[in-house]
Amino acid sequence: MSVLDDLAGGLVVSCQPLPDDPGDPMRDAYVQARVAAAVVRGGAVGVRVNSPAHVRAVCAAVDVPVIGLYKHGDADVFITPTAGHAVEVALAGAPIVAVDATDRPRPDGRTFADTVRALRDRTAALVLADVSTVEEGVAAVAAGADAVATTLSGYTAASPHADGPDVALVGRLAAAVPVPVFAEGRYRTAEQIDAAFAAGAHAVVVGNAVTSPLWITRRLVASLRGTTGAGAPQR
Numbered sequence: 001m002s003v004l005d006d007l008a009g010g011l012v013v014s015c016q017p018l019p020d021d022p023g024d025p026m027r028d029a030y031v032q033a034r035v036a037a038a039v040v041r042g043g044a045v046g047v048r049v050n051s052p053a054h055v056r057a058v059c060a061a062v063d064v065p066v067i068g069l070y071k072h073g074d075a076d077v078f079i080t081p082t083a084g085h086a087v088e089v090a091l092a093g094a095p096i097v098a099v100d101a102t103d104r105p106r107p108d109g110r111t112f113a114d115t116v117r118a119l120r121d122r123t124a125a126l127v128l129a130d131v132s133t134v135e136e137g138v139a140a141v142a143a144g145a146d147a148v149a150t151t152l153s154g155y156t157a158a159s160p161h162a163d164g165p166d167v168a169l170v171g172r173l174a175a176a177v178p179v180p181v182f183a184e185g186r187y188r189t190a191e192q193i194d195a196a197f198a199a200g201a202h203a204v205v206v207g208n209a210v211t212s213p214l215w216i217t218r219r220l221v222a223s224l225r226g227t228t229g230a231g232a233p234q235r
């Protein structure tokens with residue numbers, strides 16, 4: 001039985017600070033470990049965590065599978081961009097490592113398949129391929145990925161950019177690959193989560209809508225401005 005089976009049919013919560021705001025006060029290993037403990041108490045079957053330090057802290061705080069990743073750099077490929085980052089996050093304790101599996105150039109000049117090989121040689125971690133299209137998902141599985149996730153749909157030139165999640169990609173991947181498909185990216189509501197499972201998702205990953213007070217508050221404040229009208233006179 002694989003650790004992926006523990007995630008079947010469940011909600012995985014991504015416990016990460018906002019990538020585009022270096023000042024996010026949630027950028028702290030202790031804080032993320034407490035957030036992870038809270039979401040597990042609430043019923044999350046797994047968590048997704050960025051960086052070796054946060055993975056170490058979260059692994060010590062929860063007893064569910066941790067999907068580790070390592071965001072690094074300003075290049076297009078920034079989710080676990082090199083084999084070195086992948087090995088490091090696995091050695092920090094993550095039983096599953098999420099890796100960008102798009103066909104864009106990687107900072108170490110190696111391929112996704114090279115990264116899978118490096119992980120297999122040095123660790124027992126499974127590989128979750130973060131993709132943006134069905135073609136990338138098929139190629140990732142051919143390269144040895146144990147599961148695929150729709151994480152990068154909406155963030156590459158090859159994928160549609162929408163406000164909501166790419167549920168259609170979940171369905172297309174589920175029909176095309178023989179491995180578990182994770183629905184991830186802009187899931188905010190129970191209806192969207194239900195739709196992903198109906199489309200064939202193995203598990204659904206929700207991030208900012210649960211774990212980022214900064215992101216949630218900014219959205220509410222923006223909608224407040226939208227409702228009242230920007231610059232409307234105070235009464």
Ligand SMILES: CC(=O)N[C@H](C=O)[C@@H](O)[C@H](O)[C@H](O)COP(=O)(O)O
Nearest residue numbers: 014151155185186187206207208209
């Ligand atoms: C594109 C990218 O960098 N995605 C990252 C992947 O680890 C995270 O920043 C997201 O928060 C995560 O995928 C969950 O998505 P959402 O927060 O939309 O539920």
